[in-house]
Amino acid sequence: MAHPLYGASGPLRSREGLFARPAASSDEIQLRIDPMHGDLDEEISGLYGKVRQLKGVAQEIESEAKFQNDFITQLQMTLTAAQAGVKNNMRRLNKSVIQKGSNHVFHVILFALFCFFIVYFWSKISRR
Numbered sequence: 076m077a078h079p080l081y082g083a084s085g086p087l088r089s090r091e092g093l094f095a096r097p098a099a100s101s102d103e104i105q106l107r108i109d110p111m112h113g114d115l116d117e118e119i120s121g122l123y124g125k126v127r128q129l130k131g132v133a134q135e136i137e138s139e140a141k142f143q144n145d146f147i148t149q150l151q152m153t154l155t156a157a158q159a160g161v162k163n164n165m166r167r168l169n170k171s172v173i174q175k176g177s178n179h180v181f182h183v184i185l186f187a188l189f190c191f192f193i194v195y196f197w198s199k200i201s202r203r
Contacts, residue, residue: 172179
């Protein structure tokens with residue numbers, strides 16, 4: 076029987092202190108950790124801490140995304156209500172203009188002319 080650290084082509088030891096042993100089927104690989112490399116436990120603990128940190132960040136991102144989604148939904152509802160209000164006001168304004176005819180336009184033109192003449196006469200009087 077061959078030594079467990081040596082295969083047919085030489086040692087099965089890797090740089091990280093892991094050993095590959097032939098398994099029952101060709102799809103399986105068995106690994107054995109070399110006790111000389113105990114710093115793997117520290118690395119695993121460090122990675123575990125980083126994974127927990129990433130999980131916390133992911134949860135914060137999820138909660139922020141939910142908050143932003145709710146905010147956008149409320150904003151869309153407010154915008155829809157505002158559009159409906161503007162539409163109703165425009166409809167009422169159009170009805171009012173149609174019912175009263177074009178007298179409003181005539182009154183606006185007369186008011187503008189009146190303001191123009193007042194400013195004109197005021198500028199003539201103020202120059203003297």
